[in-house]
């Protein structure tokens with residue numbers, strides 16, 4: 001029988017009469033039932049968050065810091081149980097699930113050190129003027145299914161450190177590990193400060209439009225981001241939107257083919273390609289294109305696709321049927337257009353589990369759907385370029401602006417190229433590395449606002465300037 005999970009509202013784990021199923025993407029078997037919340041449960045969670053806000057905002061930051069540190073320690077202490085559950089619901093291999101769990105604990109520990117110091121604008125005989133960062137209130141957090149734990153933690157931590165309280169909605173596809181964390185942390189934060197409720201996509205707009213929520217922090221697709229912006233416009237909620245990406249990797253001719261092949265592979269295929277900042281278009285200089293594309297394909301042949309809980313699996317299934325169908329559609333489109341495949345491309349329609357074989361395309365045109373759209377799956381197009389100016393123009397020819405990378409021995413040239421890329425993050429000679437204290441955010445339709453670091457923390461506050469006239473006669 002499937003296990004039942006509960007929601008966290010006002011410090012209590014609660015169940016609902018209506019529930020929905022969560023499926024293991026590796027087997028398509030139901031693994032759990034979780035609460036299906038609607039307006040009533042949301043109202044309860046928001047009321048609890050509002051009540052808790054009244055005292056939490058006045059709680060000294062040192063106390064709030066301790067709560068964040070306790071969350072970090074709780075996740076770390078329970079990492080073994082949590083990463084197994086994460087693989088079960090999300091599909092990612094155990095090693096990558098472990099990285100997510102430890103990464104989330106590390107993020108919480110690192111961000112707990114942040115401060116929201118006042119800024120002195122004027123300190124003269126005439127006046128003292130000071131800017132303080134005031135918590136905005138109750139935050140609605142909405143999270144996707146690709147990194148469910150990391151995304152939940154990266155919303156909860158800055159919200160509560162800043163003095164806000166939060167109502168968080170995991171993706172209906174991957175709520176289990178987050179709900180288990182809710183159960184584990186309910187004793188380390190005061191009741192109502194963190195509330196976690198599950199429901200179908202329809203719960204999302206209820207959060208976005210809730211009159212007693214002050215800010216939305218959302219990670220997910222650009223299409224949903226646009227709907228959220230519309231919903232939140234009714235009462236002009238503050239918002240942070242972390243949306244899709246179609247990140248370009250640029251490999252210059254001086255890169256060592258053998259050394260970069262494996263790194264390029266994982267920059268695209270970690271988490272079965274379901275990473276907003278995965279390399280989704282790889283541009284290789286024509287001088288090394290043949291050798292490097294062959295080396296990537298050779299490396300890929302040794303990587304095992306399978307159930308993430310099985311030893312040796314490198315690439316797990318796609319997380320859900322909807323995304324699986326979308327990736328299959330993009331592969332079919334490439335076939336219909338006669339693009340060349342270096343590897344993969346044949347999905348077994350009768351198989352169990354949402355498996356897509358590692359698929360690598362050989363120099364498809366720039367307007368191919370697999371190049372122009374965010375594929376979010378284990379399918380990578382390799383493309384040839386001949387000049388730096390040309391490749392910068394092609395990399396920037398996208399509605400997205402999340403991240404990118406340059407691979408070269410000449411790091412000065414790498415930086416010079418990076419400075420011309422229209423994205424929030426650019427790596428030289430690495431990929432996917434995120435520093436919890438460095439600003440992370442997108443440009444263009446990859447969203448706006450920031451997460452991580454002091455900029456990310458400030459997003460949960462508004463600025464208040466208090467000026468005292470010192471020489472006034474009153």
Ligand code: NAD
Nearest residue numbers: 143144145170171201204205220221224242243244245276
């Ligand atoms: P999604 O937009 O379908 O869903 C994300 C969340 O929004 C889920 O919790 C969902 O239930 C909820 N939701 C759905 N409809 C809603 C609505 N109308 N109003 C409010 N909430 C609604 O995204 P997904 O498929 O879960 O995730 C994949 C996408 O997320 C990809 O595009 C990926 O690039 C993006 N992503 C971005 C980042 C980033 O930091 N920029 C990180 C991870 C994923």
